[in-house]
Amino acid sequence: MIALSKKTIVIASASLCGVLAITGLLISLPYIINPREGIDFNPDSLIKGTASTYDISETISTSFGSYDPVLAEYTPKVKPTQIGNNLQNVDFQGLSVTPEMKDYLEQYGFVIVDEGYEDIYELYNEDLELPKFITTDLCLHAYHVLYDLSLRVLEGERFFYDFEIMLQALRDDQIVLNGTVSDPIVHDALNKNIAYLSVMLYLLNSTTNPIPVEIEPLASAELALIDAGERAPSAIFGYDEDYTQYTVRGHYTRSEILSNYFKAMMYAGRIGFLLQGPMGEPEIGIELTRMAILLISSFNTTTYSETVWDFWDRVYEPTVFYVGASDDLTAAEYYQIWQNQGAPEGDALGSEITIEAFIEEAQTYRKPKINSMFIFDAFGH
Numbered sequence: 152m153i154a155l156s157k158k159t160i161v162i163a164s165a166s167l168c169g170v171l172a173i174t175g176l177l178i179s180l181p182y183i184i185n186p187r188e189g190i191d192f193n194p195d196s197l198i199k200g201t202a203s204t205y206d207i208s209e210t211i212s213t214s215f216g217s218y219d220p221v222l223a224e225y226t227p228k229v230k231p232t233q234i235g236n237n238l239q240n241v242d243f244q245g246l247s248v249t250p251e252m253k254d255y256l257e258q259y260g261f262v263i264v265d266e267g268y269e270d271i272y273e274l275y276n277e278d279l280e281l282p283k284f285i286t287t288d289l290c291l292h293a294y295h296v297l298y299d300l301s302l303r304v305l306e307g308e309r310f311f312y313d314f315e316i317m318l319q320a321l322r323d324d325q326i327v328l329n330g331t332v333s334d335p336i337v338h339d340a341l342n343k344n345i346a347y348l349s350v351m352l353y354l355l356n357s358t359t360n361p362i363p364v365e366i367e368p369l370a371s372a373e374l375a376l377i378d379a380g381e382r383a384p385s386a387i388f389g390y391d392e393d394y395t396q397y398t399v400r401g402h403y404t405r406s407e408i409l410s411n412y413f414k415a416m417m418y419a420g421r422i423g424f425l426l427q428g429p430m431g432e433p434e435i436g437i438e439l440t441r442m443a444i445l446l447i448s449s450f451n452t453t454t455y456s457e458t459v460w461d462f463w464d465r466v467y468e469p470t471v472f473y474v475g476a477s478d479d480l481t482a483a484e485y486y487q488i489w490q491n492q493g494a495p496e497g498d499a500l501g502s503e504i505t506i507e508a509f510i511e512e513a514q515t516y517r518k519p520k521i522n523s524m525f526i527f528d529a530f531g532h
């Protein structure tokens with residue numbers, strides 16, 4: 152006799168913004184051979200290189216930590232059982248099952264019914280006499296909750312403050328550098344960098360990070376665009392940005408610190424120093440790359456007896472461990488290119504030839520695989 156089981160089905164989306172879950176009641180007939188299945192699974196249909204085909208069989212080490220896989224060794228003991236016609240060999244154990252549910256059970260071996268549960272744990276915590284069929288989705292959901300919780304703690308108690316100190320140190324050094332240059336083009340680039348850093352600092356904490364008077368119009372204009380939440384050209388960088396992406400969501404809605412961190416980090420992740428304009432404009436690439444090199448030149452500055460690089464590593468390395476490496480060139484790669492080019496500083500960066508040499512080398516590095524900017528269709532499709 153086959154006994155019914157009750158479980159919750161969860162669809163989880165692991166992303167920056169947390170978990171999307173759909174919960175309900177799943178009545179299933181475990182360990183069965185469906186009389187109508189007639190479908191052979193083809194493992195070749197799985198996409199190579201995705202999680203469905205990735206096998207971790209040995210220790211994986213990164214600069215942040217190591218993962219040691221635990222290999223499960225077991226021998227299945229339950230024999231597959233054929234479902235009898237009209238479910239004649241199924242023990243419903245007192246569970247009320249409608250004719251429509253029986254039809255699904257006979258055809259597919261399971262049926263999903265909305266019982267109004269808000270979370271997967273509610274069903275498992277109920278004191279029911281019916282047996283509970285614990286499947287992998289519960290384990291995966293528990294793992295994702297632990298992942299999300301640990302990331303939330305790191306972001307709110309560690310990353311937020313390291314990121315803020317790093318930005319403050321960079322802005323202070325850029326302000327000092329701005330007082331040492333004479334080329335107006337370099338002055339303009341430094342002012343935009345200071346505005347860029349000020350926007351993120353203000354998003355993190357508007358009370359303790361006031362905007363410097365010199366760049367207040369520029370930074371305030373950018374902050375207004377973020378508040379408006381529409382598609383518009385960036386007040387600082389010029390190219391179009393989708394400001395709807397700054398709406399706080401997921402676990403970041405749980406506290407003011409996490410909400411502020413979300414907006415600031417979203418700005419840091421989406422706004423880029425392009426090597427050329429969205430339509431290939433070289434002049435945009437020269438302007439933004441000049442800004443990037445000036446910013447990189449401040450990464451060796453110290454604060455609290457540590458360099459900016461130390462704070463960068465404390466935020467970047469754990470993030471890589473959690474969500475993967477950056478798709479774009481990182482500050483470390485830009486710094487290496489800058490060193491290769493002789494580490495030009497200050498007024499020397501007013502030269503377009505110097506910037507073009509940097510761009511030429513940077514273009515030989517890896518290219519981003521993910522585009523987060525607008526794509527313009529010249530043919531109007």
